[in-house]
Amino acid sequence: MNDLPPAIPEVDAEAELPGRAPAARRTLIIACGALAREIVHLQRGPLAHIDVTCLPANLHNRPERIPVEMRRKIQESRAAYDEILCLYADCGTGGELDRVLGEEGVARIAGAHCYEFFAGAGDFAAMMDEEPGTFFLTDFLVRHFDRLVITGLGLDRFPQLRDDYFGNYRRLVYLAQFEDSALTVKAQAAAARLGLAFERRLTGLGGLRTFLARVGDADAKPGDSASLIA
Numbered sequence: 001m002n003d004l005p006p007a008i009p010e011v012d013a014e015a016e017l018p019g020r021a022p023a024a025r026r027t028l029i030i031a032c033g034a035l036a037r038e039i040v041h042l043q044r045g046p047l048a049h050i051d052v053t054c055l056p057a058n059l060h061n062r063p064e065r066i067p068v069e070m071r072r073k074i075q076e077s078r079a080a081y082d083e084i085l086c087l088y089a090d091c092g093t094g095g096e097l098d099r100v101l102g103e104e105g106v107a108r109i110a111g112a113h114c115y116e117f118f119a120g121a122g123d124f125a126a127m128m129d130e131e132p133g134t135f136f137l138t139d140f141l142v143r144h145f146d147r148l149v150i151t152g153l154g155l156d157r158f159p160q161l162r163d164d165y166f167g168n169y170r171r172l173v174y175l176a177q178f179e180d181s182a183l184t185v186k187a188q189a190a191a192a193r194l195g196l197a198f199e200r201r202l203t204g205l206g207g208l209r210t211f212l213a214r215v216g217d218a219d220a221k222p223g224d225s226a227s228l229i230a
Helices: 033-043 057-061 065-080 096-104 114-119 121-130 139-143 145-151 159-166 181-194 206-216
Strands: 015-017 027-032 051-055 083-087 107-109 134-138 171-176 197-202
Touching: 015 033, 027 033, 027 057, 027 065, 033 051, 033 057, 033 139, 033 206, 051 057, 051 065, 057 065, 065 083, 065 096, 083 096, 083 206, 096 107, 107 206, 114 121, 114 134, 114 171, 114 206, 134 139, 134 181, 139 145, 139 181, 145 181, 171 181, 181 197
Parallel strands: 027 051, 027 083, 083 107, 134 171, 171 197
Antiparallel strands: 015 051
């Protein structure tokens, strides 16, 4: 897609993505850096008034740090905003993120991980029922596949470990957020490198768009949405 935003911090650094329009009610989204480009895309439309802070995506390597960093950012930001929402799924925190959000009075998008809210809970469950040995990639993970998967798992140094990591997988499903032929080629190469069958499913922004749309609803009250977990 030609109108994707330019390179912005995703993996290692916090990113501040201010809104592009004034609003009577100030809203902050605290999100995972893996979603930064998708959020910027939505900020160009009816959500131009929202401010976004993205925490580094590499927190997924230490999921126990996600609730700690989320609480820090909420408390740092609370005085400046009327409403704060969390754009993280559970992301391997074992319910600890929900405990922190409950104490802070902040709602989050529903789901165990981004694959579920991009694909939709029903479609994701159907894919897993069809083939439990499915490895998923998103646009973010395709862009950073070499760094996060190959180097991150040490496969650049010890390629013989590939089957130890992926021997129980049968296919790679690329959940694409945008039409991007270059990313599709990279995803196909990733599947070949891991020895997996390849499938691509265009999800668009899925539940991410639904979750953020309630921010743009002037009649919505904090916490109103079937897509929120309070």
